[in-house]
Amino acid sequence: MRYAAVRRWLLPLLGAVVILAVWSSLAHHIESFPSPYDTYIQAFGGVNSNAEEITGVFSDPFYVANEDDKGIFWQILSSLERVFGGFALAILVGVPLGLMIGMSEVMFELFNPYIQIFKPVSPLAWLPLLLFVFQDINMTAIATIFITSIWPIIINTALGVRSVSQDYLNVARVLRFSPLEKVRKIILPVAVPFIFTGMRLSLGIAWLVIVAAEMLTGGIGIGFWIWNEYNSLNYHNIIIGIMIVGLIGFGLDIIIGRIADYFDYTKKGKR
Amino acid sequence: MNKFLSLEGVAKVFALGGGKEYVAVQNIDLQIRENEIVSIIGHSGCGKSTLLNMIAGLDAHTSGGIYLTNKEIDGPGPERAVVFQNHSLLPWLTVYQNIEIAVKKVMGELSKEELKERVMKFVQMVNLDHAKDKYPGEISGGMKQRVGIARALSIKPKVLLMDEPFGALDSLTRANLQEHLMRIQQNVKNTVIIITHDIDEAVLLSDRVVMMTNGPAATIGEILEVKLERPRDRVALQSDPEYIRCREAILDFLYKKFAKEDE
Numbered sequence: 360m361r362y363a364a365v366r367r368w369l370l371p372l373l374g375a376v377v378i379l380a381v382w383s384s385l386a387h388h389i390e391s392f393p394s395p396y397d398t399y400i401q402a403f404g405g406v407n408s409n410a411e412e413i414t415g416v417f418s419d420p421f422y423v424a425n426e427d428d429k430g431i432f433w434q435i436l437s438s439l440e441r442v443f444g445g446f447a448l449a450i451l452v453g454v455p456l457g458l459m460i461g462m463s464e465v466m467f468e469l470f471n472p473y474i475q476i477f478k479p480v481s482p483l484a485w486l487p488l489l490l491f492v493f494q495d496i497n498m499t500a501i502a503t504i505f506i507t508s509i510w511p512i513i514i515n516t517a518l519g520v521r522s523v524s525q526d527y528l529n530v531a532r533v534l535r536f537s538p539l540e541k542v543r544k545i546i547l548p549v550a551v552p553f554i555f556t557g558m559r560l561s562l563g564i565a566w567l568v569i570v571a572a573e574m575l576t577g578g579i580g581i582g583f584w585i586w587n588e589y590n591s592l593n594y595h596n597i598i599i600g601i602m603i604v605g606l607i608g609f610g611l612d613i614i615i616g617r618i619a620d621y622f623d624y625t626k627k628g629k630r
Numbered sequence: 631m632n633k634f635l636s637l638e639g640v641a642k643v644f645a646l647g648g649g650k651e652y653v654a655v656q657n658i659d660l661q662i663r664e665n666e667i668v669s670i671i672g673h674s675g676c677g678k679s680t681l682l683n684m685i686a687g688l689d690a691h692t693s694g695g696i697y698l699t700n701k702e703i704d705g706p707g708p709e710r711a712v713v714f715q716n717h718s719l720l721p722w723l724t725v726y727q728n729i730e731i732a733v734k735k736v737m738g739e740l741s742k743e744e745l746k747e748r749v750m751k752f753v754q755m756v757n758l759d760h761a762k763d764k765y766p767g768e769i770s771g772g773m774k775q776r777v778g779i780a781r782a783l784s785i786k787p788k789v790l791l792m793d794e795p796f797g798a799l800d801s802l803t804r805a806n807l808q809e810h811l812m813r814i815q816q817n818v819k820n821t822v823i824i825i826t827h828d829i830d831e832a833v834l835l836s837d838r839v840v841m842m843t844n845g846p847a848a849t850i851g852e853i854l855e856v857k858l859e860r861p862r863d864r865v866a867l868q869s870d871p872e873y874i875r876c877r878e879a880i881l882d883f884l885y886k887k888f889a890k891e892d893e
Contacts, residue, residue, distance in 0.1 A: 526714055526716060526718040527718065527720060529688055529706075529714065529718065530714075530718050532687075532705075533686065533688075533706045533707070533708060533710070533712055534732055535707055535735070536735065544720075544731065548720070548722040624721055624765075625767075
């Protein structure tokens with residue numbers, strides 16, 4: 360018990376020490392690479408190592424100076440909106456498509472080659488085409504997320520459908536379930552854990568894509584903010600941005616993992 | 631003879647590649663009376679499960695005809711309920727819900743109270759009141775199979791088809807379930823077909839035992855009448871001359887006339 364607690368808290372702490380040591384040494388050897396201390400001050404405010412009074416990034420996250428200069432909260436919010444927009448679309452289209460591909464050999468053969476071809480295409484390759492089509496930053500970001508994050512949802516949903524055991528389908532046949540009842544009462548319960556696995560991968564991709572997309576489209580958003588800080592030579596803020604992206608990505612993964620567990624019948628009765 | 635369930639010249643032929651075909655079973659002629667319990671016994675690979683699946687309608691027969699109360703069987707249906715070997719309970723539903731989903735579908739006209747009453751009746755019939763809110767993953771193999779039987783009987787089938795229902799269970803649990811089945815049958819008569827490879831089970835449970843020859847092209851070899859009074863007591867039966875005669879007849883068929891070398 361005590362050993363477990365030590366492992367749980369002390370080891371990650373040890374990891375943090377290693378990271379800070381490497382970081383400090385980088386800051387020491389590379390000119391104007393921000394030190395951990397200055398980065399901390401830059402994030403939360405205070406007096407930095409040059410004895411400058413700093414207003415931290417998180418001191419006033421809600422400020423709105425003008426359309427192009429808003430607090431970090433608004434940057435994150437705008438990124439999250441786009442991610443969830445594209446992600447929701449990907450679910451809306453991907454789940455039914457995956458169900459069809461999983462249930463029908465014809466649909467599988469019709470779509471599978473193109474899924475395999477488009478799946479590995481980088482979001483950055485889609486972006487110019489979509490920007491040209493939509494001529495709008497928001498729509499382009501959402502569409503890019505949609506088109507790069509839909510594949511794991513389709514693939515995992517289809518996989519879920521295919522993993523429905525013939526025994527369960529025989530039960531449905533004996534009871535003379537209609538096709539709709541078969542999907543609702545037999546196929547979906549089996550496929551849901553798979554669908555959530557797909558959604559989890561998909562959300563991870565979406566969060567990766569948004570940073571790159573916003574760097575190119577500009578305007579507002581955490582990706583744009585990081586790029587903008589680079590252009591303004593605020594290297595502290597790039598590091599802060601990386602941490603924000605990492606923490607939010609981690610948080611999103613935990614949340615969707617919890618939701619997935621809730622709907623996973625294999626975890627029922629063990630809760 | 632009362633032709634309740636009738637198989638006439640039934641065969642199952644699988645098409646293999648290159649114009650070849652595999653005859654699984656053929657020339658099956660069998661009449662089963664209402665409320666009769668019939669076992670089908672044979673070595674593995676004799677097509678006994680194929681035969682059951684054809685009666686269930688899960689597999690299509692390729693020639694001949696299967697008639698239930700003079701209606702030809704074409705596809706599966708709830709009047710021929712199946713107890714699957716691996717129980718086939720839906721793991722995301724509780725014991726209660728597994729029975730409810732069947733009753734609800736087949737008897738859609740029931741009111742909420744009637745539905746609940748009917749489900750509970752069958753939960754109680756297999757003595758699972760205490761486990762009605764458990765998931766299949768939380769109960770033993772024997773209990774799962776009891777739920778399977780309750781689910782099958784709850785939809786008031788004309789025929790109960792059991793595909794090696796107790797095959798995956800240890801011998802004590804198996805005996806327990808056989809007693810359960812006989813007790814249920816004592817109270818409510820059902821027409822039952824049981825696929826088995828257990829000689830004692832066949833004699834204990836059945837009115838008739840159908841013995842299958844070996845595949846390919848398996849067919850019915852002999853049919854044995856079991857003239858034992860019910861209720862039957864498995865311990866007393868061990869010294870009953872009729873029980874011993876039946877056992878020997880099946881043993882003789884399976885291990886002398888149609889012995890299988892590679893088993």
